Structure formats: structure tokens, C-alpha cells
Amino acid sequence: MNERDWLSPNIRAVGRERALKAGRTLFRAGQRPVGLYEVISGRVRLLRVDRAGRETVLYSANAGDTIAEASLFSKSYHCDAIATTPARVRLYPKDAIFAEFNSNPDAARAFMARLANQLMEVRTRLQRRNIHSARERLQHYFAVNVGADGRTVRLAGTVKELAADLGLTHEVVYRTLARMVADREIKRFKNEIRLMRGHMIMII
Amino acid sequence: MNERDWLSPNIRAVGRERALKAGRTLFRAGQRPVGLYEVISGRVRLLRVDRAGRETVLYSANAGDTIAEASLFSKSYHCDAIATTPARVRLYPKDAIFAEFNSNPDAARAFMARLANQLMEVRTRLQRRNIHSARERLQHYFAVNVGADGRTVRLAGTVKELAADLGLTHEVVYRTLARMVADREIKRFKNEIRLMRGHMIMII
DNA sequence: CGAGTGATTGACTTAGATCAATGACCGTGG
DNA sequence: CCACGGTCATTGATCTAAGTCAATCACTCG
Numbered sequence: 001m002n003e004r005d006w007l008s009p010n011i012r013a014v015g016r017e018r019a020l021k022a023g024r025t026l027f028r029a030g031q032r033p034v035g036l037y038e039v040i041s042g043r044v045r046l047l048r049v050d051r052a053g054r055e056t057v058l059y060s061a062n063a064g065d066t067i068a069e070a071s072l073f074s075k076s077y078h079c080d081a082i083a084t085t086p087a088r089v090r091l092y093p094k095d096a097i098f099a100e101f102n103s104n105p106d107a108a109r110a111f112m113a114r115l116a117n118q119l120m121e122v123r124t125r126l127q128r129r130n131i132h133s134a135r136e137r138l139q140h141y142f143a144v145n146v147g148a149d150g151r152t153v154r155l156a157g158t159v160k161e162l163a164a165d166l167g168l169t170h171e172v173v174y175r176t177l178a179r180m181v182a183d184r185e186i187k188r189f190k191n192e193i194r195l196m197r198g199h200m201i202m203i204i
Numbered sequence: 205m206n207e208r209d210w211l212s213p214n215i216r217a218v219g220r221e222r223a224l225k226a227g228r229t230l231f232r233a234g235q236r237p238v239g240l241y242e243v244i245s246g247r248v249r250l251l252r253v254d255r256a257g258r259e260t261v262l263y264s265a266n267a268g269d270t271i272a273e274a275s276l277f278s279k280s281y282h283c284d285a286i287a288t289t290p291a292r293v294r295l296y297p298k299d300a301i302f303a304e305f306n307s308n309p310d311a312a313r314a315f316m317a318r319l320a321n322q323l324m325e326v327r328t329r330l331q332r333r334n335i336h337s338a339r340e341r342l343q344h345y346f347a348v349n350v351g352a353d354g355r356t357v358r359l360a361g362t363v364k365e366l367a368a369d370l371g372l373t374h375e376v377v378y379r380t381l382a383r384m385v386a387d388r389e390i391k392r393f394k395n396e397i398r399l400m401r402g403h404m405i406m407i408i
Numbered sequence: 409c410g411a412g413t414g415a416t417t418g419a420c421t422t423a424g425a426t427c428a429a430t431g432a433c434c435g436t437g438g
Numbered sequence: 439c440c441a442c443g444g445t446c447a448t449t450g451a452t453c454t455a456a457g458t459c460a461a462t463c464a465c466t467c468g
């Protein structure tokens with residue numbers, strides 16, 4: 001299932017890109033939802049703000065993430081969306097989306113599949129956060145993200161990004177990786193990790 | 205949007221309940237998905253098992269949770285599902301679900317809406333785990349779960365459950381709550397927390 | 409070439425985990 | 439009706455792994 005196929009070409013065609021300066025508001029709680037946003041670059045935060053101006057971040061969306069899926073099904077946004085860096089977003093209008101869903105059941109199905117996949121992925125991520133030990137958290141990450149061969153883990157971004165993903169400081173991740181290498185549990189390469197014999201994952 | 209309405213009566217009617225003893229396997233990776241499971245009671249874990257028998261928990265589903273949504277859209281399960289306590293589950297067959305989606309667009313829409321809501325909820329939960337301080341994590345929880353009045357937070361379960369939800373030990377939660385009470389930030393009641401003046405959340 | 413960022417390691421601090429103990433409460437079976 | 443086992447609630451003492459501060463080196467990009 002191609003990650004890019006979650007929106008049918010018809011919807012993709014009507015997507016309107018828009019640039020946001022840092023600090024710019026994309027939408028506010030209470031407004032009527034206009035559609036689904038995809039973050040192309042930069043970062044957009046969903047937050048609630050209380051009377052005193054204190055913010056509660058609900059979600060921090062980076063490049064590739066979509067926001068406001070749930071708003072497609074409700075009468076108003078439930079939070080604010082603010083770009084915290086210069087950002088580009090693409091808007092897929094609600095009307096176009098539902099029109100497409102009605103005329104093209106496959107599109108609806110693909111979108112459902114994407115939601116379900118994302119849900120599973122983020123649940124797995126959350127589960128990982130229940131692991132307190134940094135080492136075991138990394139092991140969990142490796143086990144989940146290992147390739148088909150059961151021993152190679154591609155590292156997409158930087159180690160700092162990995163650390164953020166795991167909810168650890170980058171220092172701890174560096175140290176823990178170093179210890180795992182020292183213990184011959186893994187080997188490190190440019191953009192991948194190789195799990196060593198006895199630590200390989202065999203997906204049944 | 206009623207949480208109970210995510211499955212149309214037609215689908216609900218064909219749900220088949222089943223009891224599982226602790227340790228019992230519900231399905232295994234590689235098998236062809238038969239449908240969507242709802243956990244009625246007990247706990248079911250989704251996990252991957254490596255050759256050495258070590259398990260990686262992908263998700264731990266408790267009463268009220270559903271599992272295998274993503275499998276509805278794929279040719280095989282990607283992990284094992286095992287009851288870790290005596291459990292009851294309800295199976296909604298894949299065929300019935302998609303038949304209903306085809307004949308009743310509202311059902312498809314309701315299911316989509318539920319997926320989107322769940323996604324948002326779990327993203328918020330994950331966001332909360334990025335907060336290191338126990339106190340701030342609680343504050344985030346309060347801010348997100350405060351009632352319409354902006355100062356009352358209903359506590360559904362026990363404090364231990366809350367602690368698990370927050371990814372903290374129950375001792376730390378007790379202590380932190382005690383400190384927040386001492387600082388007049390909150391008041392505790394039987395099944396609710398009252399945020400004090402200056403700490404109330406005002407949803408704009 | 410200099411500014412900015414990632415990678416890496418060391419030293420030190422601390423918040424939360426862990427271990428432990430006690431009292432309250434609740435259902436249950438005799 | 440009551441004693442008992444179980445779990446929750448709560449607090450204290452101690453430990454430790456992860457966070458924090460800091461420094462260095464490598465690399466890339468105008």
C-alpha cells in the first residue's frame with residue numbers, strides 16, 4: 001500500500017498550497033472546518049490556549065503529516081493551528097474530499113486505510129513510550145522498524161530526530177547506541193543499523 | 205458524536221462474542237484477517253515475536269478498544285494478538301463491515317470519523333509523553349480533559365489507571381497531586397479534580 | 409572561511425523509579 | 439456478621455538512569 005496513494009488524484013488536483021510565516025495562524029478553535037491540511041514543510045502546532053495565554057500542545061505536525069482529519073467530521077475546529085516555523089501547507093477542501101468519496105468508493109477506502117494505518121503506527125509509538133529504559137526503547141524501535149531481512153534498520157533522519165521520536169535526549173541515544181555497539185548487539189553504518197546475531201528479529 | 209455510534213446497527217447485529225482464556229491466541233501474523241475485534245473485557249496484546257521468543261508489544265488493548273482496524277485493509281495480519289488476561293472479544297466480520305459500508309455511506313463515514321477521532325486522541329496522548337515533568341504532564345492531562353466549565357476534570361477510573369495512562373508510577377502521581385493540592389492549584393474530590401482560580405482552563 | 413548544526417563524549421544533578429510500609433475499603437465465604 | 443485476602447491510596451527512604459550543562463570535532467553551505 002503506497003503511502004502516497006491515500007488521496008486520489010482528483011482530490012490531490014484540487015489541493016491548494018499556501019505559505020505560512022512563523023507564528024501565523026492557520027485556523028482557530030470554533031471556526032468551521034474548510035478541509036484537510038497536509039504539512040509540506042515546516043511545523044504546525046495544534047493547541048489550546050487558556051485565558052492566561054498558556055498553551056497546551058495537542059499535536060505537533062511536521063512535514064508529511066496531516067492535520068484536522070477529525071475536523072472533517074465535525075462542525076468546528078476544536079483547537080488552534082499555528083505555524084511555529086515558516087511552513088508550507090496544502091489544503092484539500094472538505095467538499096472536494098467528500099464529493100470524491102461519494103463518487104469513488106475506492107478513494108474512501110484508501111483514506112480509511114490510511115487513517116487505520118496511522119492509528120496503528122501512533123499506537124505502537126505510544127506503547128514504546130511505556131518502556132522506561134532507553135536501551136529497551138531503542139530495541140523496541142529496532143524490532144518494529146527492522147527491514148524484511150530481520151536485521152537491517154534504516155535510519156531515515158538524523159540521530160537527533162530519532163531521539164526526539166523516542167522521547168529521549170540525543171545524548172542518551174548516542175550513549176546507548178555506543179553501549180549497544182560495545183556489547184556487540186548492533187553495528188552502526190552510515191544510514192542504517194545492523195542487528196547482530198542473537199539480536200536479530202525474525203518476523204514469523 | 206456518540207462514541208457508541210461508530211458501528212451501525214447492522215454491523216453490530218452480526219458481531220459474535222467470544223471468550224478467551226489468558227494466554228490464548230486470537231490471531232497470528234500472516235493469517236488472513238477475518239474482521240475487526242472489539243475488546244469487551246480483559247486485555248489483548250498485539251505483539252511481534254522474534255526467533256528467540258522475545259516479544260515486542262505493539263499495542264495493549266483494554267476493554268472498549270478495538271484492534272486490527274488496519275488489517276481490514278490488508279491481506280494478512282502483521283502481528284499476533286494474544287489475550288494476556290481472561291478476555292471477551294467481539295468479532296465484526298470483514299465482509300459484513302464492507303457490505304454495510306457499500307450500502308450505507310453513513311456507516312462508512314461514521315467509521316472514518318471514529319478512526320480520525322481516535323487518531324487525534326492518541327496523538328494528543330503521545331504529545332503529552334513528550335513532557336518530562338510529572339506535574340506538567342498532569343496539567344496537560346487536565347487541560348485536555350477538563351469539562352465544559354473549564355475547571356472540573358472527571359476522573360473515570362482509579363488513580364493507578366491515570367498513572368498508567370500518563371506513563372508515570374502511581375506513587376509519583378499521588379505525590380504530585382498532593383503537591384498541587386498543597387499549592388492550591390487543584391482541589392481533589394471523590395471522582396473529580398477542580399482546577400483553582402488562575403489555573404482554570406478557558407476554552408476559547 | 410566562518411556560521412550553524414550534527415555527532416560524540418565527559419561530569420554532574422535530579423526527578424522519577426523502586427522498595428517498603430501502613431491504613432482504608434470491599435467483596436466473599438464460612 | 440465478621441474475619442480475611444486483595445487492591446487501592448498514601449507516604450517515606452533510597453537509588454539510578456536519564457536529563458542537563460559543557461566541550462570538542464566534523465561537516466556543510468553560502
